[in-house]
Amino acid sequence: xxxxxxxxxxxxxxxxxxxxxxxxxxxxxxxxxxxxxxxxxxxxxxxxxxxxxxxxxxxxxxxxxxxxxxxxxxxxxxxxxxxxxxxxxxxxxxxxxxxxxxxxxxxxxxxxxxxxxxxxxxxxxxxxxxxxxxxxxxxxxxxxxxxxxxxxxxxxxxxxxxx
Numbered sequence: 001x002x003x004x005x006x007x008x009x010x011x012x013x014x015x016x017x018x019x020x021x022x023x024x025x026x027x028x029x030x031x032x033x034x035x036x037x038x039x040x041x042x043x044x045x046x047x048x049x050x051x052x053x054x055x056x057x058x059x060x061x062x063x064x065x066x067x068x069x070x071x072x073x074x075x076x077x078x079x080x081x082x083x084x085x086x087x088x089x090x091x092x093x094x095x096x097x098x099x100x101x102x103x104x105x106x107x108x109x110x111x112x113x114x115x116x117x118x119x120x121x122x123x124x125x126x127x128x129x130x131x132x133x134x135x136x137x138x139x140x141x142x143x144x145x146x147x148x149x150x151x152x153x154x155x156x157x158x159x160x161x162x163x
Contacts, residue, residue: 031158031161033151033155033158036100036154037154039093039097040097040115040118043097043098044120046086046091048120049123050085050091098119101115103157103160104153104156110149112153114139114149115150115153115154118130118135132146132147
């Protein structure tokens with residue numbers, strides 16, 4: 001399916017803030033639930049690895065450290081390790097994967113929220129930014145229920161991709 005065929009002619013904003021219309025999502029036959037979870041985790045790592053550029057309020061709110069001696073200036077703080085910037089193919093895959101969230105109906109917006117939060121994986125350490133218990137606290141539910149809802153959401157995406 002060509003990229004032009006997937007472009008939305010008119011967009012509507014849903015109550016959850018996501019843009020939707022009768023979008024044509026590229027079908028991926030032969031995916032399993034584990035592969036869908038892996039794709040979402042890779043998309044979340046790609047999103048977090050993207051360099052932060054553009055307008056920011058960081059300079060207006062930060063306090064500059066005063067260097068009192070030359071010994072304090074160099075070599076006393078650990079260097080911050082940044083993940084490499086993702087390639088354009090990884091960004092395209094990320095956009096396609098996060099587009100799958102629109103396959104979850106608007107009535108089940110909690111499923112979208114769970115899948116989106118669970119997809120955020122640190123690109124260097126591979127750890128989830130939102131563990132099951134933290135998502136459960138956000139939603140006011142049990143962490144076992146959140147795990148079950150995540151599985152139901154992945155199965156729902158899997159069935160919608162196969163249609």
